[in-house]
Amino acid sequence: MSAEAIARARDEVAKLHGELVRYGLVVWTGGNVSGRVEGTDLFVIKPSGVSYDALTPDDLVLCDLDGAVVPGTPGSERAPSSDTAAHAYVYRHMPEVGGVVHTHSPYATAWAARGEAIPCVITSMADEFGGPIPIGPFAIIGDDSIGRGIVETLRGHRSRAVLMRNHGPFTIGVTAEDAVKAAVMCEDAARSVFLATQAGPVAPLPQRVVDQLHARYQTVYGQAHDDRRASQTAS
Numbered sequence: 001m002s003a004e005a006i007a008r009a010r011d012e013v014a015k016l017h018g019e020l021v022r023y024g025l026v027v028w029t030g031g032n033v034s035g036r037v038e039g040t041d042l043f044v045i046k047p048s049g050v051s052y053d054a055l056t057p058d059d060l061v062l063c064d065l066d067g068a069v070v071p072g073t074p075g076s077e078r079a080p081s082s083d084t085a086a087h088a089y090v091y092r093h094m095p096e097v098g099g100v101v102h103t104h105s106p107y108a109t110a111w112a113a114r115g116e117a118i119p120c121v122i123t124s125m126a127d128e129f130g131g132p133i134p135i136g137p138f139a140i141i142g143d144d145s146i147g148r149g150i151v152e153t154l155r156g157h158r159s160r161a162v163l164m165r166n167h168g169p170f171t172i173g174v175t176a177e178d179a180v181k182a183a184v185m186c187e188d189a190a191r192s193v194f195l196a197t198q199a200g201p202v203a204p205l206p207q208r209v210v211d212q213l214h215a216r217y218q219t220v221y222g223q224a225h226d227d228r229r230a231s232q233t234a235s
Contacts, residue, residue: 002039009037009044009176010057010074013099016180021052023184025103032081035176036091036098041065043091047078065092067144082141089147090172094155099176101183104168107190108133112163118186118193121202125193126210127217128185130158138165146170158214161186 013035020026020033029052034045044060058074061081067088069076081087087100111118111133118133120126125133136153139145150170153162160182161171169186173179196202205213 002037005038005040006042006044006062006073007057009035010060013044013046013060013176014055014057016176017046017052017055019180020101020103020183023187025105025183025187026052027104031103032083032087032101033176033180034081034084034087034100037062038098042070043087044075045084045087046081047075048081050078063088083146085142085144086147086150086170089144090150093147093151094172096174097172097179099173099179100150101171101173101176101179102168103183103187105183105187105190107194108161108163108169108187109167110194111135111190112168113166115165117163118190119202119204120210121193121196121204122189123205123213124185125189126205126213127221128182129161129189130214131207131210132204133159133161133163133169133186133189136162136164136170138167141167 013033016033020031029049032046034043036043042062042064044062047059047061050059061075061078062070062073063080063084065088067085069080083102090097090100115135117135120132134153136149139149146164149164150162160173161169163169171179171182171186173182
């Protein structure tokens with residue numbers, strides 16, 4: 001194990017939980033961020049039921065890719081998130097993923113409750129998700145069923161977000177920060193498209209337009225040193 005890499009992952013993931021609060025994606029202690037520890041078969045994840053305000057890097061639980069807590073490490077006395085098995089399944093089956101996020105953000109969760117994909121009717125969705133945000137299957141919390149649903153839905157899909165039916169959004173990214181950004185943008189899209197539907201039917205963007213917008217955003221938007229975009233493009 002690389003102590004330095006683990007410490008970096010702890011610091012980053014602890015700070016990123018604050019972004020969920022900042023953008024109004026979570027209430028009370030619900031939701032979680034996990035991040036893969038670079039160069040290892042480990043990840044760190046939020047402990048179950050711990051307040052966001054009280055969360056520190058040492059509170060995060062270090063797990064292997066089977067979801068088992070690594071004994072004798074900071075946070076190992078705590079129970080990890082109830083979604084740990086789902087996160088572990090994603091990391092095992094999608095090696096390109098470096099971060100996973102789950103929230104119960106209200107608009108995205110409302111689409112999930114209806115069992116509806118969010119149609120790609122605005123350019124920001126084409127940019128960020130490359131099309132609609134899909135619906136995943138219903139799955140019970142506690143084992144890897146949710147993880148299987150995430151992988152089955154998102155493998156080969158351009159979206160980095162999935163709405164798990166009757167549950168809420170899960171997002172993935174090449175880093176934990178990337179996955180948090182996807183969670184923020186997922187809720188923004190869910191809210192905007194919902195508001196649009198209140199005035200009447202919406203028309204999805206043509207696929208050729210979606211393709212053009214997504215390609216531009218992934219290869220041109222931002223700064224040349226944007227490591228996230230470079231990683232996505234390479235994959």
